[in-house]
Amino acid sequence: MNTTALLVALYPPPVRERWGDDLSREIASGGPRSWPDTIVGAVWLWTRPSDWPERAPGQTRRLVLVELAAAATFVALLLRAAGQPTARFTVSFDHPVTSAWAAVIVAGFLLAAPLPPRWAAVRRLPAVFLRTLAAPAAAFTAMYLLAHSGLSAHPADVGRYLAPCYYWATLAFIGLRLCRLARRVFALVAPPSTPRLSLATLLVAIGLALAAAQNLASEPASSGRAALSVGLGGIAIAALATSRDLRRVARQDGGG
């Protein structure tokens, strides 16, 4: 995949289908100087579902659900990268106050849960799960076996650098496949109404903002912790913009 195709792939699928060829031509003629604007444009469009051309009813809402799943995956990877949580950031039933951010996010995801699919769609789900998760399950198994084989206990010089790369590549691959699974499953279900989706996205934004603030207030301060807060805050801002846009759509439609 060349850089132009990679940049076009950053755009929401409906926009890509509509404008992908023209966009490729413009990026190719603009060269590397056009790349930052292209990336900013992609981020801007992901937070404006009302601008996505809709070919079928509910397509936009299904894609917002995939967006939420992608955000959850990205947050999980960020938290994994951050390592051990601090006392102020711990999530457990024993620490309800420090867990509030996670509770708000879970409430948002529960609110965004799609309506149950029809029986005909339910029968297709096992095949969808098998087809999508077979490869990441194999990758995870391979990583698990490698980790418990003893080879990783005393890695050679090259292995010392390759092992973390392999670990993160596997996690990223699993994350991408989970997003693909979300896309395939959400294509089979009835999406929630636009007002419900707007409220759900708002709760996710609030939860992420709380997480970013709590993490930043944790002791001891470190650049890694600041980076985590910036990441969480960035996703919170994107979720908030998406929620506002969906609320505007809901007002125009008079409901989902």
Next chain:
Amino acid sequence: MHSNDAQLLVLTALADGEKHGYAINTAIKELTGARLGPGSLYGALARLEARRLIESAAEPAGQKDRQRIVRITAAGREALRAELEQMTHVAQVGLRALRQAPA
């Protein structure tokens, strides 16, 4: 560039006839001296189409010519006229104030 500015420039470029994306950007360069970035241009086109201020003039004919040609709608013309009149009013007020102010 601010997204509203990009939308205004795209509408202005389309005011004298239908164009594809590259031609719109060429018209904008003639008007302002600089092309819009790809993200600004296609973000503006997507938003304008969603608001029904522009529409597809013709579907791409074949695999070799897949450029989408768009044109301004009646609502787009009205929105552009209102925006330009407001800008003209602001420009007139500003210029008058500059003439009256002591140097």
